[in-house]
Amino acid sequence: MxxxxxxxxxxxxxxxxxxxxxxxxxxxxxxxxxxxxxxxxxxxxxxxxxxxxxxxxxxxxxxxxxxxxxxxxxxxxxxxxxFSSLSKTAVMALVLIPEMTIKKQHANVILENLKAFLDFYNSDLPSPCGIPSEVDRYKSAELGLLVGQVYCSLVV
Structure with missing residues (x-):
């Protein structure tokens, strides 16, 4: 509900x-x-x-x-x-939780849900232009881990 x-x-x-x-x-x-x-x-x-x-x-x-x-x-x-409009916008970031990203089949659906969140917090993010590629990378890594592939990410 x-x-x-x-x-x-x-x-x-x-x-x-x-x-x-x-x-x-x-x-x-x-x-x-x-x-x-x-x-x-x-x-x-x-x-x-x-x-x-x-x-x-x-x-x-x-x-x-x-x-x-x-x-x-x-x-x-x-x-x-x-549940003001600000808190509804902040809840949109919950689609980045791994369980939610796995349930969503396409990264485009995730990005549509994140649009209001990204618009509001645009000035707070270090590189908002990279969010779509980060979501794609994150989604492929999560799906890869599910099928048994090992992913290593190096943080520089």
Whole structure:
């Protein structure tokens, strides 16, 4: 499941929070009854500084406003922050892991996946023009090792 599909699922849950929340709240009430716990709204006052003080006449409305909606919003915000376009670009470099290069049959596919990564980190690389030939050499060496050939590389 991709990050985008999880994010779209959370956004859909947030848009239909009333339907989803009733099922979750029902399960929580059943679980609480097994332990002799009745749902209740915490005491509220005119000026609350240390916890949420949203208006809610019944426990289900209160907990939906105070816990469920802020939690889903925080999940969506956290995923957006964690998986920004920069981090998605950095993940493109994972195609250079040997297991991934062996799975890919053509070096062109690897280079297509690396294009955004190379464009972003172009100024940080010592010789970005040599990346395609390095990927070809690396791929042929990895495939050669799989069929039993021995490759030696000298680092000068």
């Amino acid at each position: 991709s990050v985008q599909s999880v994010l779209s699922l959370l956004i859909e849950v947030r848009e239909n929070v009333d339907c989803k929340y009733l099922a979750w709240y029902g399960e929580a009430v059943v679980m609480g009854k097994e332990h002799d716990i009745e749902p209740s709204v915490p005491r509220t006052c005119g000026r609350q500084r240390n916890r949420c003080n949203v208006p809610g006449e019944t426990p289900d409305v209160y907990f939906q406003r105070a816990l469920c909606i802020p939690y889903i919003d925080e999940l969506i915000s956290g995923i957006n922050d964690r």
